Amino acid sequence: MSSDPYNARVREFFAAPVHAGSLAGGVTVLADDQGVRVALSARVADGRIAALRFRAWGCPHLVAAVEWVCRHYEGEPLEALEKFPTARIMEDLAVPIEKTGRILVVEDAIHSLGRSLTH
Template sequence: MNMQANAFGYPGKIWALFESAPRAGRFDVGTAGVVAGRAGTPAARSVLSIELQFRDGRVADARFRAYGCPSSIAVGAWIADWSIGREPAELAQLGAAQLRRELEIPEDRAHCALMGEDALRDLLARYRETV
């Protein structure tokens, strides 16, 4: 981890995901089995989009796009990676409290975890419409 670049002192887990942003991007339009969810926080002007590709009732691949602080980006990256191999029922169990614990998100950035939960809930609602 490059601590010199982390001038604002984000927790290490957040900074590492922010710097590497695994699974950042989106699927090509028309990719089979892809469902997307989105959420935002107007006060912070952040937006998080999550795209999950389902195959045989499980997440086969995942992508995310985020506009916001390093915590917002880390939440998207963590959810995308964590989702791989999981069923919708497992995804529905993930909430802001777990995201805060896993990423050591401080109180002043709790809205980022809530945004992650909301994006996943939006995605699952859309998934239910497809099955």
């Protein structure tokens, strides 16, 4: 059993988060809880999420999780933001159970983004 606290995907997403940044003119939301901060910035076209960017302050699992959700939601219809695949993220990134709260902050950010984009 590896003692490395990060799996290959966390290392990849943390080292090269291709969705890091913000979108000028996009809709931006911020979630700040559990000692971490997540900002999401989105641009919509034809009812779909055309572009999604993030900024994050937290542990590598959090950064990787936000990169994961950006890759997951980009190109999806807005309704997709109503669902959040917590279990898949936890499994894909091998997030320690004690960090679940941080992933829920990402979920809060996604739901907040969905509300902002639909109102």
